[in-house]
Amino acid sequence: MADNVYDAIVVGSGISGGWAAKELTEKGLKTILLERGRNVEHVKDYVNARKDPWDFPHRGRRTQQMIEDYPVLKRDYPLQETNLDFWVNEKESPYTEIKRFDWYRGYQVGGRSLMWGRQSYRLSDLDFEANLKDGIAVDWPIRYKDLAPWYSYVEKFAGISGSRDGIPQLPDGDFMPPMEMNCVEKDVAQRLKDHYKGDRHMIIGRVANITQPHHNRANCQYRNKCWLGCPFGGYFSTQSSTLPAAMATGNLTLRPFSIVTKVIYDKDTKRAKGVEVLDAETNQTYEYFAKVVFLNASTLNTTWVLMNSATDVWDGGLGSSSGVLGHNLMDHHFRAGASGVAEGYEDKYVYGRRPNGIYIPRFRNVNGDKRDYLRGFGYQGGAGREGWGREIAELGIGGDLKDALSEPGQWTMGITGFGETLPYHENKVTLDKDKKDKWGLPVLAIDAEIKENEKKMRKDMMADAQEMLEAAGLKDVHTYDAGYALGQGIHEMGTARMGRDPKSSVLNAHNQVWDAPNVYVTDGAAMTSAGCQNPSLTYMALTARAVDHAVGELKRQNI
Numbered sequence: 001m002a003d004n005v006y007d008a009i010v011v012g013s014g015i016s017g018g019w020a021a022k023e024l025t026e027k028g029l030k031t032i033l034l035e036r037g038r039n040v041e042h043v044k045d046y047v048n049a050r051k052d053p054w055d056f057p058h059r060g061r062r063t064q065q066m067i068e069d070y071p072v073l074k075r076d077y078p079l080q081e082t083n084l085d086f087w088v089n090e091k092e093s094p095y096t097e098i099k100r101f102d103w104y105r106g107y108q109v110g111g112r113s114l115m116w117g118r119q120s121y122r123l124s125d126l127d128f129e130a131n132l133k134d135g136i137a138v139d140w141p142i143r144y145k146d147l148a149p150w151y152s153y154v155e156k157f158a159g160i161s162g163s164r165d166g167i168p169q170l171p172d173g174d175f176m177p178p179m180e181m182n183c184v185e186k187d188v189a190q191r192l193k194d195h196y197k198g199d200r201h202m203i204i205g206r207v208a209n210i211t212q213p214h215h216n217r218a219n220c221q222y223r224n225k226c227w228l229g230c231p232f233g234g235y236f237s238t239q240s241s242t243l244p245a246a247m248a249t250g251n252l253t254l255r256p257f258s259i260v261t262k263v264i265y266d267k268d269t270k271r272a273k274g275v276e277v278l279d280a281e282t283n284q285t286y287e288y289f290a291k292v293v294f295l296n297a298s299t300l301n302t303t304w305v306l307m308n309s310a311t312d313v314w315d316g317g318l319g320s321s322s323g324v325l326g327h328n329l330m331d332h333h334f335r336a337g338a339s340g341v342a343e344g345y346e347d348k349y350v351y352g353r354r355p356n357g358i359y360i361p362r363f364r365n366v367n368g369d370k371r372d373y374l375r376g377f378g379y380q381g382g383a384g385r386e387g388w389g390r391e392i393a394e395l396g397i398g399g400d401l402k403d404a405l406s407e408p409g410q411w412t413m414g415i416t417g418f419g420e421t422l423p424y425h426e427n428k429v430t431l432d433k434d435k436k437d438k439w440g441l442p443v444l445a446i447d448a449e450i451k452e453n454e455k456k457m458r459k460d461m462m463a464d465a466q467e468m469l470e471a472a473g474l475k476d477v478h479t480y481d482a483g484y485a486l487g488q489g490i491h492e493m494g495t496a497r498m499g500r501d502p503k504s505s506v507l508n509a510h511n512q513v514w515d516a517p518n519v520y521v522t523d524g525a526a527m528t529s530a531g532c533q534n535p536s537l538t539y540m541a542l543t544a545r546a547v548d549h550a551v552g553e554l555k556r557q558n559i
Helices: 015-026 064-069 130-134 144-158 183-195 238-248 299-307 399-405 452-471 536-555
Strands: 008-011 031-034 252-255 258-266 271-279 285-289 292-295 336-342 358-360 377-385 411-420 428-436 442-447 475-481 516-521
Touching: 008 015, 008 271, 015 031, 015 238, 015 292, 015 536, 144 238, 144 536, 183 336, 183 358, 183 377, 183 411, 183 452, 238 252, 258 285, 258 299, 258 516, 271 292, 271 516, 292 299, 292 536, 299 428, 299 442, 336 377, 336 452, 377 452, 411 452, 452 475, 516 536
Parallel strands: 008 031, 008 292, 031 252, 292 516
Antiparallel strands: 258 271, 271 285, 336 411, 336 475, 358 377, 377 411, 428 442
């Protein structure tokens, strides 16, 4: 086999790309994994993982230089000193905002699997059937039964801890033992159950942190430093899980600093032959060839690759024959909810630093409830005691202030809604050929916003949060809407959706590009609707399912 010829090519090494590499190599395919950024080796390259806050020159906070260098990342919490190297250099890789869109990217081996929030929930048929029932966009070409065994498959390998709660709109999974709620959360959960007679639920988060040793990984140490990389392998990432499995087969070649610029398309066979790569360090161009290509570069970069490919056949790029490539961009809108004070727990304190919170599954537009908007939202949050960072109004300076801050403050609890954004055709990305990145490549222009449906939902996200916290006995409950722009949820989805008809979708039911059936897209670009649950577990399941299909099609010589 020549140095540039493989059985399979995987573009992108994040959550879904790592899964594609693992599944393809374990099924015997010689696979090259192409990552546009640098290599990050497990443990060795987690340079800040063992540092304490006082070990950082600026105590982990942002500097004025960082604010100048990262005009997008500065808009929210990700910009800080401790893991800056895991976020993209915005000056080297700009994009155009026709409307504000906060695009938080991680260009390195492992991608954002190193920094993700790890909340892992299944979609249900409430989600898979929603577009059809609401007459919105197009129908998903699959249902829950199609993905359920693959959810189980990826949960068992990734290691998802959680409780089995029997909630129809949030299917149970194959979980490790759950983490534990603290005393306030337990009491609030019971009071909500009693008050709403079982119609609303508060559960411990289902999280990709393992609670027992698993596949040469140590269980979570409750350090709550996951975003720095975990030396123990306590949470699921490409580095801790899928990459070691792929490497163990002897079938994987990993090539970092490899910017895939296009899929090489053969007009005669109507198949992809491989990909073209620009070396990010040398600016040299290379070609790699394979029988099957998996695009997992993350939602918007996967769509960028498609738009740059086969433009001599389709002006809009590979997959654009339907007219929907680049359209229907989605995210989860959040930053609206409520918080309050829990009295009577002054003799209690938390143990450890649990890297997880609580979850309240969707209850709006479910079981006969009917709102003046479509779809719904869930809540994430938790309870804890205030620490030294709290303000003490009566004390401004001196020993009394230090004494007061050496004791924990009051117990508070907050919940934030995460709402579904509808797949609007006009929310789109296009190529801006007038603006180039460091390598002279055209950048994406993003034109998307939330609309009235989401704005109406946000009112309920606040009002329902207040109602529930007050019903649970919290005091001084206040609501908030901190403002939101698309992208802030870091759950960008859509732009190369699955569907039932090549005239209205980019991908079929097995994630194959209609225009080139040996090209599979299994990252967030494939999503037909968003649900309100965190989406990464669905990407994993779609990827494992698609690889199984691809290998079968290769054996049957259909692709």
